[in-house]
Amino acid sequence: MILKSQVEWALHCCAILAGLPEKRYLSTKALAEFHGLPKEYLSKALQSLSQAGLVDTTLGPSGGYRLARPPAELTFLDIVEAVEGKAQTFVCTNIRENNPCRPRDYCESGPCPVARIMWEADEAWRAKLRGVKLSDLTEALALDIPAELWKKSFEWVLERAG
Amino acid sequence: MILKSQVEWALHCCAILAGLPEKRYLSTKALAEFHGLPKEYLSKALQSLSQAGLVDTTLGPSGGYRLARPPAELTFLDIVEAVEGKAQTFVCTNIRENNPCRPRDYCESGPCPVARIMWEADEAWRAKLRGVKLSDLTEALALDIPAELWKKSFEWVLERAG
DNA sequence: TTAAATAGGGATATTTCATATCCTTAATAA
């Protein structure tokens, strides 16, 4: 059970967009080049963010993406779910219904206890991601990345932001 | 990102094995029939449990599986990891290394902040599953399943346990 | 002693999904 690589891509791209000055856009091309990713496929991930309303887009030269909300109002869960979907990791196929001892007209009272427990674990995962804001990530990155590299990267992005 | 259906199967099978009298075994055939599952493929899930040391097995007629430990000493995480593996759901491919501004001799100080956060969420999921014992499940099932069906199922299993 | 039943595991097929590329269209800025 592994998350799509697009989740990693989307998170890093959002971190870059979070550093963009107001009203400026950054193109798929620039984001792909900066992260060394296939442009066409990264585009699908960015489209997912757009469909989820997390980013705004505009067309034409100097077009691209920018965050639809301030980084403090975007959670990891927003971004992960935009790309990966909102489905639970555990799918209950109700195999208890196949119990040969079960009366034919028997009707389940509620969700299977196995599923209930697995879904609670899913919710713990979601709760953790819901508790981390994109602004938390940019703060962590600011501490993690040497000032020189941080500055250079910022300039690199600015040169390409429309 | 969806768990293998074998995870669901393994959990339900362990719940049945937890109700088995001391020293008795239950075969793949019986477990498959009880849950309406393909015997050959269910066998792979049970082999995973065996390889993880969660169940003991014996060959021959009246052979099959039984728990290697009491249900109170088996957690959901034990069972889920036996089937699904212990890998993290988030795989960090370190795309920050592709940053064109990065000096060639630059060496990362530690794991990527994005990965660190995603792995914390993974750990929250694991912690939740680690906190649920197989005995907790059987208690929940005892409350969930009507006494009549519970009794019939127990007898059905006993008839087939070697 | 023999025959039947079992777990284990290898080989292989099928299906589904992630990954990836290509192309067309409509919108936008220079």
Next chain:
DNA sequence: TTATTAAGGATATGAAATATCCCTATTTAA
């Protein structure tokens, strides 16, 4: 007007989940 962009459809590729089949060694029951 021209170049650039996001959006999305079509399609190809690869890996993994799902599933079946078959062989072997072991063990029990008859």
